[in-house]
Amino acid sequence: MAIDWVEARETAWRAGFESRPAHGHASFGEAIGSALAAPLRSASDLPAFPTSAVDGWAVAGPGPWTIDGEILAGSVPGPIDAGQAVKIATGAQVPAGCEGIIRLENAHVDGTAVSGETAREWREAGEEARAGEELLAEGTPITAPVVGLAAAAGYSSLDAYRRPLTSLVIFGDELLTSGVSREGRVRDSLGPMVPHLLDAAGGMATGTIGPVADTLDDHVEALRSALDSADVVCTTGGTMVGPVDHLHAALKAVDASYVLNTVSVRPGFPMLLARTPNGRFIAGLPGNPQSAVIAVVTIVAPLLAGLRGLPLPPLRETVLAEDVPGRGESTHLALVDPTGRRIAHHGSAMLRGLASAAGFALIAPGTAAKAGQRVPLVPVPGVSA
Known part of the structure; x- marks a missing residue:
């Protein structure tokens, strides 16, 4: 039985969070986009010593002052005396004995003497943090500024949950990997697109397998190959039970059990999430391109967040510029632009609308939405601002 869209997101996230791997020291590149697995504490005072906040003249005692030397960043100065x-x-x-700094633009130089208004134009040692002080709490998302702070605090790596390795398996004899659609076969758009979505959602794409022939043996072989190197394997197509839809049988062959099987959402039906006995995940995305993206935002992005020790990704909000219909008892994810207007070319097999969308407006089951109504906005990894 299909489960509610909100419940599906929470279920996928919880499955990832409860299965997150042991944390350890990760390089900045490996850690970014993940979460701190322990508090970040400063390894020294920040700054470690008094540092000038401006270009100018460090002086001691009453002026005017006799010019005597220069201090550049990276050097250790001796003390200065009055005058x-x-x-x-x-x-x-800042040298010992300094009582003030004259900003360069406020200084008057006359031969070997300088005069001007002085001020405490420097940062004191420990002004930002003291050695051992907690800078960020466990669970904090690791962003570029967090990496910069960690480096300033004296670190070269972080105690973090690493980004999960992801792989993509493309099913379908009908798919072409080059040229235009022809002779009953269509150009594959998911192989070039989905790995970038997975990277943007916090995974590390390891490769793509396929298109895989429409036989059970080929499906099983491709799944096993992908599971050898990935924590999360996404597949495209085959989530139905048609004559060439072998995904469900292939999941059984690799001993995977369902975390969820079909979600009540349109577009995006059907999708699934399964787990192998050794804790690896298989996300079955529909073959229609927009439906596949909806499966990524519904189950894969929350799963990857959980595996990185992060909370369930929050939804945003948008104000609709026009009425948006519901989809009966299913959640309706409707493409909208940054102004809240519904985008044309929004069929499940289309990507034209998605390419210029701000995200998906969420219309709850059993409802429709009116112009001017504020509704949740589901972002697309790497796309929505």
Whole structure:
């Protein structure tokens, strides 16, 4: 029986979170997009020593001051005495004895003397953080600024949940990998697209297998090959029970059990999520391109978040610019542009509308939405701003 869309997201996320691998030290590149598995603490005072906030002159005692030397960033200065002025660069260590800094643009130089208004134009040692102080809590998403903070705090790696390895298996004799659709066969769009969606959702794509022939043996062989190197395998097509839909039988052959099997959503029907005995996941995406993307945002993105120790990705909001119909007892995910207007070319087999969309407006089961109504917006990994 198909489950509710909201429940499907939560189920997929929970399955990932409960199966997240043991954490460990990961390079910044491996950790970014994941979550801290332990609090980030400063390895030293930040700054580690007083640093100038401006280009100027470090001075001591009353002025005017006699110019005597220069301090560049990266050097260790000696102390200065009363009446002495030392030119100092932004970021350079402030010398002992310094009582003020004259900004370069406010300084008046007359031969070997300098005068001007002074101020405490420097950052004190430990002003941002003291050694051992908690900078970020466990579970914090690792973004580019988090990596920068970790580097400034003295680290070269992070205690983190690594990004899951993903693989894509394309099913279908009817698919072409080059040229235009012809002679009853269609150009595959999911093979070039889905790995980028998986990367944007926090995975690390390892490769694509296929198109795979429409036989059970070929399906089983492809699944086993993908599962050898990936934590999450996404498949395209075969989620129905037609004469050449072998995914369900292939799942049985690799001893996978269903986490969820079909979700009550349109477009996007049917999709599934299964787990192997060794804790690897198989996400079955429909063969229609837009439906496949909806399966990614419904089950794969939440699953990848859970595997990285992150919370369920939040939904955004949009204000609809026009009425949007419901889809009976199913959740309706309707493509809308940044103004909340429904996009044309929104059929499940179409990508033209998706290419310019802000995301999917969520219309709850048994309802329709009116212009001016605020509704949840489901973002597309790597697409929605």
